[in-house]
Every structure is written in structure tokens, then in C-alpha cells.
Amino acid sequence: MDLDTDLHFQRRIWTVQRIGWLIIGLVILATLMGAFGNGLLSRVSASGNGLRLEYERFGRLQQPTRLHFLLPPSKHDAEVSLRRDYLAAFQIEHITPEPKEVAPAGPWLTYRFAGPGPLAVTFDVVPLEFGRLQGNAAISPSIALAFQQFIYP
Amino acid sequence: MDAVLRAAVIYGFLLIIFRIAGERTLASLTTFDFVLLLIIAEATQQGLIGDDFSVTKALLLITTLVGIDVGLSLLKDRSRLLHKLIEGVPLVLVADGKVLADRMQRARVDEEDVLQAARERQGVESMDQIKYAVLERTGEISIIPK
Numbered sequence: 001m002d003l004d005t006d007l008h009f010q011r012r013i014w015t016v017q018r019i020g021w022l023i024i025g026l027v028i029l030a031t032l033m034g035a036f037g038n039g040l041l042s043r044v045s046a047s048g049n050g051l052r053l054e055y056e057r058f059g060r061l062q063q064p065t066r067l068h069f070l071l072p073p074s075k076h077d078a079e080v081s082l083r084r085d086y087l088a089a090f091q092i093e094h095i096t097p098e099p100k101e102v103a104p105a106g107p108w109l110t111y112r113f114a115g116p117g118p119l120a121v122t123f124d125v126v127p128l129e130f131g132r133l134q135g136n137a138a139i140s141p142s143i144a145l146a147f148q149q150f151i152y153p
Numbered sequence: 154m155d156a157v158l159r160a161a162v163i164y165g166f167l168l169i170i171f172r173i174a175g176e177r178t179l180a181s182l183t184t185f186d187f188v189l190l191l192i193i194a195e196a197t198q199q200g201l202i203g204d205d206f207s208v209t210k211a212l213l214l215i216t217t218l219v220g221i222d223v224g225l226s227l228l229k230d231r232s233r234l235l236h237k238l239i240e241g242v243p244l245v246l247v248a249d250g251k252v253l254a255d256r257m258q259r260a261r262v263d264e265e266d267v268l269q270a271a272r273e274r275q276g277v278e279s280m281d282q283i284k285y286a287v288l289e290r291t292g293e294i295s296i297i298p299k
Contacts, residue, residue: 004243017172020169
């Protein structure tokens with residue numbers, strides 16, 4: 001029979017296929033765990049000196065994600081500042097409750113809310129850039145926290 | 154720019170994942186396979202188009218996909234290795250009437266598949282009437298009777 005077979009090559013392909021199946025299994029497992037967003041591995045929190053943030057470590061491009069701040073008790077109106085270079089990677093959809101004032105302060109953008117803390121504030125944001133994003137949130141120089149997110153394309 | 158990148162990524166990914174899945178995965182299309190294929194197509198489409206529903210984007214995607222396909226076929230003609238990598242190689246399952254069981258097992262084909270192909274294509278009724286059975290690159294089994 002005139003047939004162009006290559007058993008050696010076929011055996012290598014079979015090996016690669018087995019490895020591929022393993023990778024498929026691992027990807028499914030990682031997805032269930034939240035390695036690509038929405039899951040145990042993804043839901044994390046950061047806190048520093050009374051300021052607490054719950055956020056998704058993994059997000060996806062143009063898929064809404066949420067930053068949930070717990071602002072500490074305060075005498076004046078509750079406020080939180082975010083780095084502007086971090087915010088530039090996002091489109092902000094909603095802030096709940098709505099801030100009464102948004103003011104730039106150097107590299108920061110300060111959101112001021114009506115009434116004193118403690119206050120829970122939710123930012124619903126949509127990532128417009130992908131890759132590693134470094135976020136910083138602060139109330140004062142002493143009450144600050146840093147967090148990292150990874151946005152998949 | 155992202156139209157070309159999206160199309161290239163999706164094309165490459167589909168190529169690899171279907172090669173990993175193996176020739177037999179979607180070879181003979183059952184009703185369920187067909188539905189699965191539709192769902193895969195639907196999932197792919199979202200990733201390709203994103204939220205840009207313009208005609209321009211669609212045209213760019215089609216152009217890129219066809220372009221990659223043509224380009225790859227030209228490369229396949231030049232490189233034997235690339236041709237084998239993408240298309241696979243045919244595999245002899247039955248040689249001179251002898252069943253090669255370990256190959257069948259690794260290729261996820263059983264004797265019943267071979268006999269079915271033999272009945273459908275050649276009207277052959279038993280294994281000893283088969284001279285050669287070959288798992289083709291398309292995933293189909295071709296039969297040469299004795």
C-alpha cells in the first residue's frame with residue numbers, strides 16, 4: 001500500500017496530546033478555583049490601619065469588577081483617595097454611595113462622601129487595560145494600602 | 154489592530170486545541186457533536202467580535218482568518234514538518250488482516266469502529282476480510298478489503 005505513515009511522529013503526537021489533556025484538566029481546575037476571576041483564588045482583601053478593601057485579584061478586560069472599601073470611623077466626612085494612574089486603567093461605572101465631591105490632589109483623586117465614617121463604599125469599574133495593575137488607596141499618608149490586580153486580555 | 158490579533162489568537166488556539174483533542178474527537182459528527190460545535194462557534198464569536206459590531210470589524214476578521222489560512226497552506230507546502238504537525242499523519246490500524254491493538258487503543262479507536270467503517274464503506278462483514286484499515290488524517294477510517 002502506498003501510504004505516507006510516520007509512526008515515530010505519531011507516537012510523539014500522542015505524547016503531546018496526553019500532556020495537552022493534562023493541561024486542559026489543569027486549566028479547568030484553575031478556572032473553578034478562580035485563577036481567571038470570580039472564585040476563591042480571586043477574591044482577596046487588603047487592609048491597613050482601619051482601611052479595608054475587598055477586591056478581585058484577577059479580572060478580565062472590559063468585564064466589570066468591584067472594589068469594596070470599608071472606610072474607618074472619622075470625625076469629618078468619610079473620604080478615600082485612589083492613585084490616578086491606577087484609575088486611568090478603568091472606566092468607573094458606579095460609586096455607591098455617590099460621592100458628594102471628587103477632587104484631584106497631586107497624583108491622587110479624592111472621593112469625599114456625605115457624613116462621617118465608618119462607611120462601606122463600592123466602586124464598580126470596568127478594566128480598559130490588561131496586564132498587571134498596581135493600585136493604591138489612602139485616606140491619609142498613615143492610612144494607606146497597596147494592592148495588585150491582574151487583568152486578562 | 155485588535156481584529157488581526159484576536160483572529161490570530163483564536164485561529165492558533167483552535168488549531169492547537171483540536172490537535173490536542175485528537176482526530177477522532179469531531180470526526181464523525183453525531184447530533185451532540187454538532188450541537189457542541191455550534192456552542193464552540195458561539196463562544197468563539199464573542200471573543201472575536203467583542204463589543205464591536207461594526208461591519209468593518211467583521212470584514213477585517215474574515216480577511217485575517219482567510220489570510221492566515223492561505224498563508225498556512227503555503228507554508229505547509231514548503232515544510233513537511235509543519236504539514237505533519239497541522240494535518241497529522243495517517244495511521245495503519247489493520248495490516249495484512251492483523252489488528253494492531255496498541256495503536257488502536259492509543260488512537261482511541263476500537264475494533265467495532267473499524268468494522269463499522271468496513272460495513273459502511275465496503276460491505277465487509279468481518280475482520281478477516283479486511284486487508285488494511287487506515288485512520289486517515291481527517292479522523293475517518295478507510296478500509297481496503299482482501
